[in-house]
Amino acid sequence: MLPDISNRIRNLSKALETVIIPAIPADNSFAAEQAALMLGHLKMLDQQWDFAYLYEKGSFDNMLALASKLSQLAEGGGESQIAAVQTRSLIAAQPDMLPLTVNAINELTIALGKAVDKLIAAAYKDGSSAFKTAMLSSILDYNHIQSARERTWFKANNLDPDVRDLPSMEEMLNSEKYCYSAA
Amino acid sequence: MNANTTSISDMNSALIEPRMAYILERKLQRSKLGPYTPKTAKEIEQSLTRLFIADGLNDITISGVKRMTGGASKEQFLFQLQHSGLAEPQGYVLRMDPLEGIVETCRLREAELLQALAGSFPVPEILTVDAEGDSLGNPGLITGFVSGVTKPTSLEGQSVSGIGSSYGHYAELIAPQFLDILVKLHSWQGWADAALPNYVIPKKNSTEAALYQVNLWARTWQQDCVEPVPMVTLTEHWLRENAPVCEEPCLVHCDYRVGNFMFEEPSGQITTILDWELAHFGDFHEDLAWILQKLFGTWNAQGQFLVCGLMERDHFISEYQRLSGRKIKPDVLRYYEVLNAWKCAIMDLSSAIIAGQRANNHQDLLITWLGSAGAVFLDQIEMLLKEELPNAA
Numbered sequence: 001m002l003p004d005i006s007n008r009i010r011n012l013s014k015a016l017e018t019v020i021i022p023a024i025p026a027d028n029s030f031a032a033e034q035a036a037l038m039l040g041h042l043k044m045l046d047q048q049w050d051f052a053y054l055y056e057k058g059s060f061d062n063m064l065a066l067a068s069k070l071s072q073l074a075e076g077g078g079e080s081q082i083a084a085v086q087t088r089s090l091i092a093a094q095p096d097m098l099p100l101t102v103n104a105i106n107e108l109t110i111a112l113g114k115a116v117d118k119l120i121a122a123a124y125k126d127g128s129s130a131f132k133t134a135m136l137s138s139i140l141d142y143n144h145i146q147s148a149r150e151r152t153w154f155k156a157n158n159l160d161p162d163v164r165d166l167p168s169m170e171e172m173l174n175s176e177k178y179c180y181s182a183a
Numbered sequence: 184m185n186a187n188t189t190s191i192s193d194m195n196s197a198l199i200e201p202r203m204a205y206i207l208e209r210k211l212q213r214s215k216l217g218p219y220t221p222k223t224a225k226e227i228e229q230s231l232t233r234l235f236i237a238d239g240l241n242d243i244t245i246s247g248v249k250r251m252t253g254g255a256s257k258e259q260f261l262f263q264l265q266h267s268g269l270a271e272p273q274g275y276v277l278r279m280d281p282l283e284g285i286v287e288t289c290r291l292r293e294a295e296l297l298q299a300l301a302g303s304f305p306v307p308e309i310l311t312v313d314a315e316g317d318s319l320g321n322p323g324l325i326t327g328f329v330s331g332v333t334k335p336t337s338l339e340g341q342s343v344s345g346i347g348s349s350y351g352h353y354a355e356l357i358a359p360q361f362l363d364i365l366v367k368l369h370s371w372q373g374w375a376d377a378a379l380p381n382y383v384i385p386k387k388n389s390t391e392a393a394l395y396q397v398n399l400w401a402r403t404w405q406q407d408c409v410e411p412v413p414m415v416t417l418t419e420h421w422l423r424e425n426a427p428v429c430e431e432p433c434l435v436h437c438d439y440r441v442g443n444f445m446f447e448e449p450s451g452q453i454t455t456i457l458d459w460e461l462a463h464f465g466d467f468h469e470d471l472a473w474i475l476q477k478l479f480g481t482w483n484a485q486g487q488f489l490v491c492g493l494m495e496r497d498h499f500i501s502e503y504q505r506l507s508g509r510k511i512k513p514d515v516l517r518y519y520e521v522l523n524a525w526k527c528a529i530m531d532l533s534s535a536i537i538a539g540q541r542a543n544n545h546q547d548l549l550i551t552w553l554g555s556a557g558a559v560f561l562d563q564i565e566m567l568l569k570e571e572l573p574n575a576a
Contacts, residue, residue: 113411150558
């Protein structure tokens with residue numbers, strides 16, 4: 001693809017830095033602030049765009065594993081059992097060949113997330129004590145991995161006080177360490 | 184902690200302040216009016232003129248309208264007002280809602296509270312409020328202009344929202360005042376005689392203080408949710424089951440932190456406490472847990488974490504206890520640390536994102552930027568709940 005996406009993002013940044021921002025009057029701090037934010041977003045986009053599919057695919061895999069694990073753990077009253085059956089049906093209905101766009105795969109993740117939400121609500125309504133305990137532990141483990149992925153994805157925002165603890169983008173996307181397992 | 188788990192979610196679903204329930208419903212309606220375009224100085228002049236005519240002022244002249252930077256939830260403008268009752272123009276601040284933002288709050292409540300606190304606390308003076316935006320076009324509040332800065336002018340590397348700011352040598356001057364005002368706020372009894380019709384005081388010796396907040400933010404999440412986040416859902420249930428009893432609800436500011444107070448240079452004297460929009464009656468631990476968040480702190484040259492860039496955590500806690508005579512309960516503090524991190528996750532992962540998606544804010548770029556920090560709070564909740572794990576479920 002010519003010109004490529006990185007090329008265009010960098011051209012946008014250069015135009016902002018060298019032409020547009022210097023042209024903003026000194027007394028228009030709102031415009032200056034907006035331009036600085038634009039520059040920040042563009043730099044972050046440049047770091048992210050090429051990995052976006054891999055990132056979303058990883059988020060899908062992790063949510064699928066969590067849904068699978070919770071549906072296996074579910075026990076208790078009727079609400080918990082129904083939520084588990086519905087989640088297992090949804091898992092079975094996942095396509096053999098995953099869609100190839102970021103948005104399409106994100107839609108699958110959202111559908112699985114809604115099923116997980118129902119399982120959590122059911123566990124608190126009539127789940128057995130063992131289910132609730134195991135569910136809590138599973139979600140904390142899932143979150144440990146998934147929030148590290150998300151913080152790494154957005155670490156260029158400079159809002160993370162523990163940014164030094166995060167892996168590189170490459171490690172986050174490729175290491176097994178950041179894959180949640182249902183096992 | 185309250186171990187009563189019988190249908191808590193059913194039992195407390197009605198525990199939401201009526202005015203806040205209305206505000207969330209109004210937000211739903213207003214969100215359909217977008218996209219929102221930042222107001223120009225001319226538009227603000229016209230809106231303000233309409234408002235002051237409606238208030239009965241004569242010979243009105245609005246001048247010097249200037250947008251204030253920062254602020255992820257409200258549009259703010261400085262202006263000069265002259266009318267027949269004034270000898271000379273006076274400076275004021277307009278604080279106005281966009282269609283939606285990172286938090287949805289109420290200008291009427293804010294005005295009621297600032298009026299009630301005037302004279303007892305360093306708060307901006309209220310000139311008028313347009314609760315429904317009848318004249319301004321959007322709900323708005325006008326306060327007197329207060330001199331001061333929110334961050335030292337001489338230090339570099341400051342952030343847009345004030346978060347991550349450092350106070351340098353001003354920390355020693357500001358820290359005692361910061362604590363003193365907080366302690367006074369929590370012991371303020373003036374609410375009993377004040378006109379605060381749009382606030383609800385939770386019952387003493389009950390879990391209501393916590394549950395009013397859980398319900399408000401759960402409804403916000405339900406309304407603004409962009410995509411499910413298991414940790415957010417789980418935490419809501421955990422918060423309901425573990426709501427602590429609050430013996431004596433008090434006024435809590437709930438955004439008392441770096442960037443939300445002004446001080447004078449070079450004296451370091453605090454002149455005003457800002458941003459009362461999240462204030463409500465609740466448990467004092469809620470304020471403490473908010474102030475202690477890592478996001479609002481900094482590390483000094485010795486590698487020590489400074490609460491709000493001002494003082495070490497242990498010093499903050501011991502001084503608060505000494506000055507207030509209150510005993511901080513670690514488990515209740517932990518509960519509110521979870522609740523606050525959950526609130527922040529909701530602001531970032533739902534309200535900020537959806538307002539940005541619908542282009543309904545004057546700072547779409549900023550709220551989207553802030554929204555990208557949502558996982559920081561998920562990580563914090565996880566850490567806190569893991570420490571609670573034996574009792575967590």
